[in-house]
Amino acid sequence: xxxxxxxxxxxxxxxxxxxxxxxxxxxxxxxxxxxxxxxxxxxxxxxxxxxxxxxxxxxxxxxxxxxxxxxxxxxxx
Numbered sequence: 001x002x003x004x005x006x007x008x009x010x011x012x013x014x015x016x017x018x019x020x021x022x023x024x025x026x027x028x029x030x031x032x033x034x035x036x037x038x039x040x041x042x043x044x045x046x047x048x049x050x051x052x053x054x055x056x057x058x059x060x061x062x063x064x065x066x067x068x069x070x071x072x073x074x075x076x077x
Contacts, residue, residue: 044068 020028045067049059061076
């Protein structure tokens with residue numbers, strides 16, 4: 001099981017900072033938000049891929065997230 005707590009963030013932050021060198025601050029923020037919220041990296045959330053119909057062979061781009069505040073639905077565009 002991969003744990004992503006304070007120790008993980010502290011040890012990997014310099015690498016993330018180096019990877020974003022040369023990006024504008026707004027672009028770096030957007031990239032950080034994307035990276036940190038992609039499953040399974042998001043903290044304290046459980047993600048499930050959704051299907052349009054029960055018997056569809058391939059899951060779609062929709063995700064159901066169960067988090068402390070309730071349910072959230074995400075669509076990858």
